[in-house]
Amino acid sequence: MKSYTKYDPLVEYVLRSADNTLILGHRLSELCGHGPVLEQDIAITNISLDLLGQSRMYLQYAAQQIGNNETEDTLAFLRDGMQFRNCQLTEQPNGDFAHTIIRSFIFDSYHFYFCQSLKSSTDSSLAEIAAKSLKEVTYHRKFSSEWTIRLGDGTAESNERMQKALENLWPYSGELTEEDAVDAKMAAEGIGVDLKDISGSINDYRNNILERAGLKVPEKVFMHSGGKKGLHTEHHGYILAEMQFMQRAYPGLNW
């Protein structure tokens, strides 16, 4: 077991994106073969692949920064929950298709502006990862926004399911743009994204789509947070139990 639970600010920062994309990519991959329509099965698997591809770039960069023979695989498969830095939204279960779509919509609307801003990072590795990701994330945002509108404005049942998913997941939307000391330091150095700066665009975008979908933004919601510091919901442990099974059962082998 790794003894560290705190990393350098840069590593901390990179792991946040690495873990957001890893955990959401993993969640979406659970749906592979189980989508509501074949075309949507393919689309969701595609998004999962994009996110995992992005995660690999971040993980490799974090591993390189940490040194110590760390690799993308040791980071993904040998850290415990308290060392994971993903926001709690990304670990929420797939639920029905409404929950899957709303979770992606909340994340993608943040992720788009995040990558757009990170593209101008003074850290050339991060800038490069963000530029590559942005093309994919633009498509993800389009996909989840279109489905939010389609299901919000579909039938009475679909509207009700979407509103319920929104109520359930909205409390996890705040953490994505909640700035802590690491975010502030990275933004001040020109390495990271100024979350205060992109919050307005994210809110405008979400409000516009939700209005078109006929969905009401939940009001006076208590926002949960903690993922960025390694504090997760109960779901997280089960993701790791499954995802890390092989590396835990057969340590130190090549696959």
Added chain:
Amino acid sequence: MSESSMLKRFEDKIQREIKIEPRDWMPDEYRKTLVRQISQHAHSEIVGMLPEGNWVTRAPSMRRKVALIAKVQDEAGHGLYLYSAAETLGTSRKEMIDDLHSGKAKYSSIFNYPTLSWADIGAIGWLVDGAAIINQVMLCRTSYGPYARAMVRICKEESFHQRQGYEIMLTLARGSEEQKAMAQDALNRWWWPSLMMFGPPDHESKHSAQSMAWKIKRKSNDELRQSFVDATVPQAKLIDLVIPDPDLKWNEDRGHYDFGEIDWEEFWNVVKGNGPCNKQRLEARNKAHDEGKWVREAAAAFAEKQATRRKDVQQKIAS
């Protein structure tokens, strides 16, 4: 033109290796055989996503995880082209999928076997995709145009999957004792079901003769099976895995490997629904379909609303 002269023209095209296209006249039986075969093939791709999808969330490295997801996604894509190819014969995707879900339509029995360890993912790529390719290379020259063209594309991806599966086996076979044992165990379990993939022996295959005459198939089940054994035995030797067949040996006179008797009772049992996972596979497909019902209904309702809104706007512009 009379039916007999149309039939003559059809048979003449088959003889001269001219592809039959969707708008051409064709005998009802030819159409039926193709719909059955292509839809079965499409269903196999879709159901085949389940045993491999079973290891997506437990893949042992980031590289393997991404490669496995991409592979399963390719299978979904193959399912799509094949459903489209079958639709050119006048049967809708919905009808075909309903037949799958009700248990009326069949899919390849190999997918009724469970994936119990990571090595099964290697074994499926190596053996199951390997067997599929032998069949599909032949189908690239099948007489029905849309099916042949779908096959050309599918074959390219399948041969990539086969190499990827073999490479997983190679890595395991060169790994620790546990990994070697895992690879051997997977080969033991997947070998015989893979041989069964080519279908019953020629003297018992009820559809074969007509399909050969129409050049839907160009090689018999037993011929294809022999090609698979001949291609696979040296691959197993190369990575020091033992094929679980004591009767397997090279026959100098025939220029082929002789192999042991296949347990056809097991084969028919799995076809009839008694395989280890028949029930689970159909349940998983039905569950995804049933849970997606409200999504499909909402998408249809939304599309209709959009169409009405467009019409309203057009009317307003016109007035």
